Amino acid sequence: MVEEGRREQKLMSVVRTEMSLWRLYLLEFSKRSALADEEGNGLYGSELETSNSSRRLQRRPMQRCSDAPSQAMRNQNFLRFCLCRSYRASPSSIKLYQSVSDSNRDSAARFITCTGFQPDVGMISTINVEVVAMKAFKTEFHVLILGIDKAGKTTLLEKLKTLYSNLEGLPPDRIVPTVGLNIGRIEASNTKLMFWDLGGQVGLRTIWEKYYEEAHAIIYVIDAACPSRFEDSKSALEKVLRHEDLQGAPLLILANKQDLPGAVTAEELARYLDLKELDERLYLFEAVSAYDGRGIKDAVDWLMDAMERSRRTETLRIRAGVAAGPIPTVGF
Numbered sequence: 001m002v003e004e005g006r007r008e009q010k011l012m013s014v015v016r017t018e019m020s021l022w023r024l025y026l027l028e029f030s031k032r033s034a035l036a037d038e039e040g041n042g043l044y045g046s047e048l049e050t051s052n053s054s055r056r057l058q059r060r061p062m063q064r065c066s067d068a069p070s071q072a073m074r075n076q077n078f079l080r081f082c083l084c085r086s087y088r089a090s091p092s093s094i095k096l097y098q099s100v101s102d103s104n105r106d107s108a109a110r111f112i113t114c115t116g117f118q119p120d121v122g123m124i125s126t127i128n129v130e131v132v133a134m135k136a137f138k139t140e141f142h143v144l145i146l147g148i149d150k151a152g153k154t155t156l157l158e159k160l161k162t163l164y165s166n167l168e169g170l171p172p173d174r175i176v177p178t179v180g181l182n183i184g185r186i187e188a189s190n191t192k193l194m195f196w197d198l199g200g201q202v203g204l205r206t207i208w209e210k211y212y213e214e215a216h217a218i219i220y221v222i223d224a225a226c227p228s229r230f231e232d233s234k235s236a237l238e239k240v241l242r243h244e245d246l247q248g249a250p251l252l253i254l255a256n257k258q259d260l261p262g263a264v265t266a267e268e269l270a271r272y273l274d275l276k277e278l279d280e281r282l283y284l285f286e287a288v289s290a291y292d293g294r295g296i297k298d299a300v301d302w303l304m305d306a307m308e309r310s311r312r313t314e315t316l317r318i319r320a321g322v323a324a325g326p327i328p329t330v331g332f
Ligand SMILES: Nc1nc2c(ncn2[C@@H]2O[C@H](COP(=O)(O)OP(=O)(O)OP(=O)(O)O)[C@@H](O)[C@H]2O)c(=O)[nH]1
Pocket: 147, 148, 149, 150, 151, 152, 153, 154, 155, 156, 172, 173, 175, 176, 177, 178, 179, 198, 199, 200, 201, 221, 256, 257, 258, 259, 260, 288, 289, 290, 291, 292
């Protein structure tokens, strides 16, 4: 009892504001979901309901208050936001439901029940959260690394492996021009990324488009220290951007080889390329060196964020059949 009282006290000190309350739940939530994720599964609500904090809160009587709908909406939005951050999922792949029906249980989607308690307005509410794309949380993002020959694509891929995995990537002096495809897998901030690095020689560029449909994003590498090849880089990139299979794919343009004295900056490169095909695509120019690694982490951070926000990611998820689910209920 004393132990329980202490727990309650501790809980209530955390539950001072709505924000901290939700953080508490999400802590619980993410711990358990992460466990389940390792087995490739999500969680059912009942599993979460057995957690101490949830059980404690659920015992309180249900009440309603006058501004319940707006509070509920605020909660939902905040919860959705937190889930997006926690799982790097896109907001629309997370749907909140009023209740979990038996038919839902049969679906591939998993349910997680969180109990919400708002001390400020004295309202207790139960939100059943269906994370429709539970599997999608562990979806691998496919990133195409493109660019003309000798831009430094494979060197970049090997550097990414060194920076983001336990494997030491190949040193630059062991890298040869790419004829087929190099694949690299890394995990950054709980997100899995798979890179496809293709050969950039003229005769090999026709193969690029075979990978477009499945790609979440493109990294386009340019040798920033070699202005004589900018024109070739620009026209190859424009062709990539015109391809309809890459519609909406976020684009990260890397001004590589910054360790070399003559390398132009990302801004100079952007000015030079003067791309007209960007439309509403998310894009960024970033100065990097695949040799010494500068700029790479910032570039990868941006890329992950862009892929999460990108509508294309959602489209690919839907195509893979993971985002299908019942119609969400708004408010409760
Ligand atoms: N100084 C410097 N050299 C680099 C850098 N990145 C790549 N290189 C060199 O540029 C040359 C081409 O690098 P690769 O990684 O093979 O280029 P690639 O784009 O994969 O070329 P393809 O496979 O033919 O399309 C090699 O000599 C690399 O050592 C860099 O950041 N700085």
